[in-house]
Each structure stands twice: as C-alpha cells, then as structure tokens.
Amino acid sequence: MxxxxxxxxxxxxxxxxxxxxxxxxxxxxxxxxxxxxxxxxxxxxxxxxxxxxxxxxxxxxxxxxxxxxxxxxxxxxxxxxxxxxxxxxxxxxxxxxxxxxxxxxxxxxxxxxxxxxxxxxxxxxxxxxxxxxxxxxxxxxxxxxxxxxxxxxxxxxxxxxxxxxxxxxxxxxxxxxxxxxxxxxxxxxxxxxxxxxxxxxxxxxxxxxxxxxxxxxxxxxxxxxxxxxxxxxxxxxxxxxxxxxxxxxxxxxxxxxxxGGKSASIVLDDADLGSACMMTAVNASMHAGQGCALTTRLLVPRERLDEAIELTTAALAGLAPGDPRDPGTMCGPIISARQRDRIAEYVELARAEGGTIECGGAPPEDKTSGYWFTPTLISGLDPSSRVAQEEIFGPVLVILAHDGDQHAIDIANDSPYGLSGAVWGSDPARIEYVVNSVRTGTLGVNGAQWYGVDVPFGGFKQSxxxxxxxxxxxxxxxxxxxxxxxx
Missing domain, CATH: 3.40.605.10 (Aldehyde Dehydrogenase; Chain A, domain 1)
Structure with missing residues (x-):
C-alpha cells in the first residue's frame, strides 16, 4: 500500500x-x-x-x-x-x-x-x-x-x-x-x-x-x-x-x-414502538456513537416506558462491538483510550445521578486490545441531568418518559443543542406539529434520512x-x- x-x-x-x-x-x-x-x-x-x-x-x-x-x-x-x-x-x-x-x-x-x-x-x-x-x-x-x-x-x-x-x-x-x-x-x-x-x-x-x-x-x-x-x-x-x-x-x-448535539428521538403514542426503539438503538450505536448528529435521547410515552426499555435493550444486545473490517459490523471501536475513558466516566456519573444501567455500561469483556465500549442504555434520569444534557460521543442512549406530544417537544428543546433529531408516529398532522416545533437543524420522520451533499447541515443554538x-x-x-x- x-x-x-x-x-x-x-x-x-x-x-x-x-x-x-x-x-x-x-x-x-x-x-x-x-x-x-x-x-x-x-x-x-x-x-x-x-x-x-x-x-x-x-x-x-x-x-x-x-x-x-x-x-x-x-x-x-x-x-x-x-x-x-x-x-x-x-x-x-x-x-x-x-x-x-x-x-x-x-x-x-x-x-x-x-x-x-x-x-x-x-x-x-x-x-x-x-x-x-x-x-x-x-x-x-x-x-x-x-x-x-x-x-x-x-x-x-x-x-x-x-x-x-x-x-x-x-x-x-x-x-x-x-x-x-x-x-x-x-x-x-x-x-x-x-x-x-x-x-x-x-x-x-x-x-x-x-x-x-x-x-x-x-x-x-x-x-x-x-x-x-x-x-x-x-x-x-x-x-x-x-x-x-x-x-x-x-x-x-x-x-x-x-x-455538538444531544439529539432526541421522539416516539409518539401512535408510533410503531418496536421500529422506533430498534432504529434509535442502531443510530445511537453506529460508529460507536461517535457522531454529533446521532440520536442519543429516546423519548417514549410514559405508559410504554417499560416496554420500550425491554425493546431497546434487546436491540442493543444485537449490536455488540465488532471488527470494523467485517461488512456486518455496526458498532466499531472508540477512537482512543482517552475517549473510551470519558464515556466510562459519564456512565459512572449516570449512576451518581440516580440512573439505572439497563445494559452495557463497560468495555466488552472479549476485547482485550484496542478501545471499545458496549452499547449502553440508561434509564431513570431526570431530563435536566448532566448525562441527559451533555454530549458523550459514545454508544450511550438515555431513555426518558414523556406525557404527550407537547411534553416530548419541551424535553427535546430543553437542551443547549439543536443539531438533529427524529420523530415517530402515524398521524401526519401530529408529526408535522412536532417537526415544526423542535428547534433543530435536521430531523428524520419514521426512519427517513435527510443526509446528502445537496442538503444543508447545521444546527440551532449551541450546535x-x-x-x-x-x-x-x-x-x-x-x-x-x-x-x-x-x-
């Protein structure tokens, strides 16, 4: 070469x-x-x-x-x-x-x-x-x-x-x-x-x-x-x-x-919860979560929180870190030991803030060399907590409960960032209301992608x-x- x-x-x-x-x-x-x-x-x-x-x-x-x-x-x-x-x-x-x-x-x-x-x-x-x-x-x-x-x-x-x-x-x-x-x-x-x-x-x-x-x-x-x-x-x-x-x-x-970004994936109560949880898990884990526009906050209806945790945990379990040379790998290594350790510090902070580590939370045991971190789901945090507010830049997803469309919008907008996001639902009028209300530079609907060289990319606020x-x-x-x- x-x-x-x-x-x-x-x-x-x-x-x-x-x-x-x-x-x-x-x-x-x-x-x-x-x-x-x-x-x-x-x-x-x-x-x-x-x-x-x-x-x-x-x-x-x-x-x-x-x-x-x-x-x-x-x-x-x-x-x-x-x-x-x-x-x-x-x-x-x-x-x-x-x-x-x-x-x-x-x-x-x-x-x-x-x-x-x-x-x-x-x-x-x-x-x-x-x-x-x-x-x-x-x-x-x-x-x-x-x-x-x-x-x-x-x-x-x-x-x-x-x-x-x-x-x-x-x-x-x-x-x-x-x-x-x-x-x-x-x-x-x-x-x-x-x-x-x-x-x-x-x-x-x-x-x-x-x-x-x-x-x-x-x-x-x-x-x-x-x-x-x-x-x-x-x-x-x-x-x-x-x-x-x-x-x-x-x-x-x-x-x-x-x-930076701390983008929210908003799941409305009429959405296909399984698809929303699966796709958000994939988005948060690809390239080991090292992307500013990846969705790292999952907002779900409170009455379906337990179900969403179960679905998301199962999805993340199928995204174990692997060899980036393998065409089937979705989650590769962390760029450096310093960045891996920073991710681990945020996980410990989540515990201190009262969060529950539903899965992951540590480097994988089967990786003895290089820099890795297992896709992680954290529940039980307040939306204002540091881990729910700050950009971690690793495969760490925070799941939060909302009490309706407006509450979900308020949580999504309660952030210093406004780079990207997603919304999941079946009622076009409700989806349009969310799209118009979330202050973010890019946003995908029901898994659709906005990325392209002809598409302007950037953010609101401190993004x-x-x-x-x-x-x-x-x-x-x-x-x-x-x-x-x-x-």
Missing part, C-alpha cells in the same frame, strides 16, 4: 509534498491499539508557510475567477480518489475505526461522489445577478450583484467522520474560488494527508490546497489567529467553537461552526453557526459585491 507510510507522513504546502521539520508522530489503529504508521507533525513556521501559499494563490492567480478550471479540478480529484478507492477504504477503516458499511456512505464514498455536485454547482451557479436599471438620485444606473470567493479558508476538522467533513469543507470552498489550508484532527491525519499525493493528478495550482497535519491542537489555534486567513470553518466541540469565535473576533474573521453542504453551505464561502454602472 503506497500510502503507508511515506506519502501520509508528509505535509502538502504550495503544491509540494514535504517532510516536516517537526518530525512525525504515530498513528494508531483503534481496534487494536497498534501503531500503523506516522504522520507529519507540522511546526508553526510550516503552518505559516501554508497560509502564505494559500494567500499568494488567492491574490495573484486567476483561481477565484476561473470557474471552468475549478470544476475541472474537482472532477479530477474525484477521479484520482476513485482510482485508489479500495486502498483508501482500507486505511480509513484502520485509522478511523470506521465500520466497512459506513465507508460505502458518509465515511468515504458519499463525500467523494459529492465532488461532482460541487463541480456542477460551479458551472450552473448564477455568479452575477442583474438587478436592472434604476434612476438613482437623478442618474440612470444599472445595478448587479456579484458573488465572489471569501478568500483564504482555514478548515479545521475532527476525527469521527474525517472524509465527510474534509470534503464538506474543501469541496464548496474550492468550488467557490477560495484557497484552503486543511488541518485535520491529530487522531486521523491520513484521511487528509492522502489528498496531497492525489492533488498531483489534478490541475490544482500550487497553494490552492494545503494540508498540515499535527499532533497539537495549537496549530488550529494558530490558523484562527493568522491575519492571512479570511474565514475559519470548524467542526468539533462547542467549547472549542466558542474559543475560535473569541479569537477570530480580534480580526473579525468570518466563522462557520458545526458543533453551531451556518450550514454545511447544499447551496447554503456553498454560500458560506462567498462574499457579495454590488456594482453600479451607467445605465
């Missing part, structure tokens, strides 16, 4: 693969804890060089104005990835612990195919809107509105769905005409680093795309401060998002933030600012300019 280890242990700056003067750091396979290679550990000077290259490419080339070139490069990048898709799938599973079945969707193939969407959008977008001629203070003037690239983008991405989030940022940013410095999470650097080699198969001008991997989160903070950066696009924790906003305020940088993907996500990387000429 040619990506191991040389080409994934280099930085990509100004069109060149280069070794880092900061050396390298180890990359681990979370399914067994073993070292599988190394990644370049970028220094502050190298990060500054990446920003300078992006700045130069934006300011001195036609990249931002050459729509045809951008569309061509995006398609070339997709083709280069397709040619090595199985190779990339293999190391994605190894590095991320991503389940094989998810790599056929949002963990790989979905976002890669989405590059065609961004290319088509470049070609069909209305870059100039003619507002016609008007008499303005005695002068006949023709007005138009132009959409232009925002500038240099610092894209800072997390470890849980790296391909999805990397491409959800660089796809629209490059399509819009921006230049990019991509800084991936320390745990999953290869999913970003591989783009450096693949960029060589495209017509991307030097400096348009730069990739700096690092073991230190301080490199992300440096990008946020750098005066050469015009826009910061960040996905991660709400706490870090707030810090980015504070730092970016000094230079009034634009920020896009996709942050973020702005939208990623779709036309709305494309607009995040554009500026608006109004021009008047003699009419």
């Amino acid at each position: 040619s990506f191991f280890p040389e080409n994934t242990s280099r930085l990509f700056i100004d069109g060149e693969l280069r070794a880092s003067s900061g050396g390298t750091y180890p990359v681990l396979d979370p399914s067994n804890g073993e070292e599988i290679g190394h990644a370049a550990d970028a220094t502050e000077d190298e990060t500054s060089a990446a920003v300078a290259a992006a700045r130069r490419a934006f300011d001195t080339t036609d990249w931002s104005r050459d729509h045809a070139l951008r569309a061509r490069c995006l398609r070339q990048l997709r083709e280069a990835i397709d040619a090595r898709l199985e190779e990339i799938r293999e190391f994605t599973i190894a590095e991320v612990g991503a389940e094989h079945f998810l790599t056929t969707g949002p963990q790989l193939e979905g976002p890669v195919q989405g590059l065609d969407y961004w290319a088509e959008l470049v070609e069909g977008f209305e870059w100039v809107t003619d507002l016609g001629t008007a008499d303005v203070m005695g002068l006949s003037s023709r007005r138009e509105v132009r959409r232009e690239a925002a500038g240099v983008v610092a894209a800072i991405t997390p470890w849980n769905f790296p391909h999805q989030i990397n491409f959800a940022k660089i796809g629209p940013a490059l399509a819009a005409g921006c230049t990019v410095v991509l800084k991936p999470a320390p745990d999953t650097p290869w999913c970003a680093a591989m783009l450096g080699e693949l960029a060589g198969a495209t017509d991307l001008p030097p400096g348009v795309l730069n990739i700096v991997t690092s073991s230190r989160n301080e490199i992300g903070a440096q990008l946020t401060r750098d005066p050469g950066v015009d826009l910061v696009s960040f996905t991660g924790s709400t706490a870090t998002g707030k810090a980015i906003m504070r730092t970016a305020a000094d230079s009034l940088k634009r920020v896009f933030l996709e942050l 973020g600012i702005g939208r990623e993907m779709g036309i709305e996500g494309f607009a995040e990387y554009l500026e608006t300019k109004a021009v008047g000429t003699p009419g």
Whole structure:
C-alpha cells in the first residue's frame, strides 16, 4: 500500500509534498491499539508557510475567477480518489475505526461522489445577478450583484467522520474560488494527508490546497489567529467553537461552526414502538456513537416506558462491538483510550445521578486490545441531568418518559443543542406539529434520512453557526459585491 507510510507522513504546502521539520508522530489503529504508521507533525513556521501559499494563490492567480478550471479540478480529484478507492477504504477503516458499511456512505464514498455536485454547482451557479436599471438620485444606473470567493479558508476538522467533513469543507470552498489550508484532527491525519499525493493528478495550482497535519491542537489555534486567513470553518466541540469565535473576533474573521448535539428521538403514542426503539438503538450505536448528529435521547410515552426499555435493550444486545473490517459490523471501536475513558466516566456519573444501567455500561469483556465500549442504555434520569444534557460521543442512549406530544417537544428543546433529531408516529398532522416545533437543524420522520451533499447541515443554538453542504453551505464561502454602472 503506497500510502503507508511515506506519502501520509508528509505535509502538502504550495503544491509540494514535504517532510516536516517537526518530525512525525504515530498513528494508531483503534481496534487494536497498534501503531500503523506516522504522520507529519507540522511546526508553526510550516503552518505559516501554508497560509502564505494559500494567500499568494488567492491574490495573484486567476483561481477565484476561473470557474471552468475549478470544476475541472474537482472532477479530477474525484477521479484520482476513485482510482485508489479500495486502498483508501482500507486505511480509513484502520485509522478511523470506521465500520466497512459506513465507508460505502458518509465515511468515504458519499463525500467523494459529492465532488461532482460541487463541480456542477460551479458551472450552473448564477455568479452575477442583474438587478436592472434604476434612476438613482437623478442618474440612470444599472445595478448587479456579484458573488465572489471569501478568500483564504482555514478548515479545521475532527476525527469521527474525517472524509465527510474534509470534503464538506474543501469541496464548496474550492468550488467557490477560495484557497484552503486543511488541518485535520491529530487522531486521523491520513484521511487528509492522502489528498496531497492525489492533488498531483489534478490541475490544482500550487497553494490552492494545503494540508498540515499535527499532533497539537495549537496549530488550529494558530490558523484562527493568522491575519492571512479570511474565514475559519470548524467542526468539533462547542467549547472549542466558542474559543475560535473569541479569537477570530480580534480580526473579525468570518466563522462557520458545526458543533455538538444531544439529539432526541421522539416516539409518539401512535408510533410503531418496536421500529422506533430498534432504529434509535442502531443510530445511537453506529460508529460507536461517535457522531454529533446521532440520536442519543429516546423519548417514549410514559405508559410504554417499560416496554420500550425491554425493546431497546434487546436491540442493543444485537449490536455488540465488532471488527470494523467485517461488512456486518455496526458498532466499531472508540477512537482512543482517552475517549473510551470519558464515556466510562459519564456512565459512572449516570449512576451518581440516580440512573439505572439497563445494559452495557463497560468495555466488552472479549476485547482485550484496542478501545471499545458496549452499547449502553440508561434509564431513570431526570431530563435536566448532566448525562441527559451533555454530549458523550459514545454508544450511550438515555431513555426518558414523556406525557404527550407537547411534553416530548419541551424535553427535546430543553437542551443547549439543536443539531438533529427524529420523530415517530402515524398521524401526519401530529408529526408535522412536532417537526415544526423542535428547534433543530435536521430531523428524520419514521426512519427517513435527510443526509446528502445537496442538503444543508447545521444546527440551532449551541450546535453551531451556518450550514454545511447544499447551496447554503456553498454560500458560506462567498462574499457579495454590488456594482453600479451607467445605465
């Protein structure tokens, strides 16, 4: 496998693969804890060089104005990835612990195919809107509105769905005409680093795309401060998002933030309880619960609480953690020992808050290496408890009782987050009322999926600012300019 280890242990700056003067750091396979290679550990000077290259490419080339070139490069990048898709799938599973079945969707193939969407959008977008001629203070003037690239983008991405989030940022940013410095999470650097080699198969001008991997989160903070950066696009924790906003305020940088979630799956009293409990259990457990939009609160009618606990416990029992390379595995490993221990701490907190661990609650006994946690159901908590309010980022589902539709809505909305959710029922009018009342950026009805490259993704409240993907996500990387000429 040619990506191991040389080409994934280099930085990509100004069109060149280069070794880092900061050396390298180890990359681990979370399914067994073993070292599988190394990644370049970028220094502050190298990060500054990446920003300078992006700045130069934006300011001195036609990249931002050459729509045809951008569309061509995006398609070339997709083709280069397709040619090595199985190779990339293999190391994605190894590095991320991503389940094989998810790599056929949002963990790989979905976002890669989405590059065609961004290319088509470049070609069909209305870059100039003619507002016609008007008499303005005695002068006949023709007005138009132009959409232009925002500038240099610092894209800072997390470890849980790296391909999805990397491409959800660089796809629209490059399509819009921006230049990019991509800084991936320390745990999953290869999913970003591989783009450096693949960029060589495209017509991307030097400096348009730069990739700096690092073991230190301080490199992300440096990008946020750098005066050469015009826009910061960040996905991660709400706490870090707030810090980015504070730092970016000094230079009034634009920020896009996709942050945390504690999404509710609302089961109405006329719903198919078995399907709702099964699907919510699967949703909370896939990728070991390491997804901000996964539903981790299950709200059921109080009179059916015991039945729902029984059904959900049975469903979770069939989702035992397994080898992510097995196409049948739904729940893979936890990304790191630190994250596994954090999940365990929340389970202990649930006990202290008066909760009952209905199933799971610990690493599986048959896994002696790597980082794992058994899908867990917790009952008996107050909706205001920390475990029912805070994002755990593990396969932990909290079940709560409600006393009717409005009470369920109130519980769902009683959260600092508003990222995703679900509703289950059979009365269309009641379902519509819930959909209109829950303050969340995405929501699925009776198991239907909202995900797609053409669908805007983001949240209300402390789940973020702005939208990623779709036309709305494309607009995040554009500026608006109004021009008047003699009419």
